[in-house]
Amino acid sequence: MTITDTQNQETFGEFRNYTDSKFQDRVERTYREMQTNQTVDFVQAKKDHYFKLSHGAMDIYQVFKLLEDIVDESDPDSDMPQIIHAYQSAESIFEFAMKDATELRDDLSIKELFREKAWNELPTKWRELYENNTIKTLYKDIQDWSWFPLVGFIHDLGKVMLLPKFGELQQWCVVGDTYPVGAPFADSNVFFDKEYFHLSSDYPTYEKQDETSFGKYTRHCGFDETDMTWGHDEYIYEVMRQGSTLNKEALYLLRYHSFYPWHTPQNGTMAYTELASDFDWYMLPLLKAFQKADLYSKTPDLPPQDVLEAKYTALLNQYIPAKAINW
Numbered sequence: 001m002t003i004t005d006t007q008n009q010e011t012f013g014e015f016r017n018y019t020d021s022k023f024q025d026r027v028e029r030t031y032r033e034m035q036t037n038q039t040v041d042f043v044q045a046k047k048d049h050y051f052k053l054s055h056g057a058m059d060i061y062q063v064f065k066l067l068e069d070i071v072d073e074s075d076p077d078s079d080m081p082q083i084i085h086a087y088q089s090a091e092s093i094f095e096f097a098m099k100d101a102t103e104l105r106d107d108l109s110i111k112e113l114f115r116e117k118a119w120n121e122l123p124t125k126w127r128e129l130y131e132n133n134t135i136k137t138l139y140k141d142i143q144d145w146s147w148f149p150l151v152g153f154i155h156d157l158g159k160v161m162l163l164p165k166f167g168e169l170q171q172w173c174v175v176g177d178t179y180p181v182g183a184p185f186a187d188s189n190v191f192f193d194k195e196y197f198h199l200s201s202d203y204p205t206y207e208k209q210d211e212t213s214f215g216k217y218t219r220h221c222g223f224d225e226t227d228m229t230w231g232h233d234e235y236i237y238e239v240m241r242q243g244s245t246l247n248k249e250a251l252y253l254l255r256y257h258s259f260y261p262w263h264t265p266q267n268g269t270m271a272y273t274e275l276a277s278d279f280d281w282y283m284l285p286l287l288k289a290f291q292k293a294d295l296y297s298k299t300p301d302l303p304p305q306d307v308l309e310a311k312y313t314a315l316l317n318q319y320i321p322a323k324a325i326n327w
């Protein structure tokens, strides 16, 4: 499936089934634990530890090797190996977004990335900008897009934190949707109605806002100024910020790809707009394009493994010249 196949609005969210999937119990448990235990202090402690990148130097394929047995328990629809999901995400980006190895397609509509409700609720300024641009013209400063599929390839590698060698974190602080801690918990988060967030020791300390503040933050400070729940996004962002030559757009996609209540809320209403900066709004279409490829990649249809490996090794050598980097 590609992004230009007209996904009708009603079936848009079908790849994320939170009500009756065969993995329902473990998915709900993961979110209950996350919304109970991800506090401001918890996130800070994890940053203090993991940002040191003191778990050894490894190249990307070594990390995939370690990830072979891991299953993401927050994912309601899938239990496929991570390397397959990685190739599928990357190839799916190639297929829908790329004209060739470096150039983006000309016809990537931004409006088609939004559900009708979310589109209509966009601030006028941003809706007009999105309406008058394609992905290519909105990000016209970027000439070489060869990194885009590579981001699809590596985006989930932060899940190594589940392994003993990387601290053996529990699923609730590695996988699943992310959201800012220290701010009012938005009703666009999954399982909001279950009120698990009331069990958090941060509740209700940060459930406050006024004209200038939102929780502990200044309004529109930008997501980079917030503390997101600790998980595989923030970790791979930091590994690549320090270890690769990827541009700021690529790093942004790594950092926020699981921020569903913002980019693709299950109830159709974008949350945490109170914290979004102009840069976050500017990056939203690209984040949504990336998210679409990540989800729609769960369809088996791949070139042979050796062909894929050669292709992505070349890209890795380009953007991670040191090959072995710190984790």
Ligand SMILES: [Fe+2]
Pocket (backbone or CB within 6 Å): 155, 156, 232, 257, 258
């Ligand atoms: Fe992910």
Ligand SMILES: [Fe+2]
Pocket (backbone or CB within 6 Å): 085, 089, 155, 156, 294
């Ligand atoms: Fe993913």
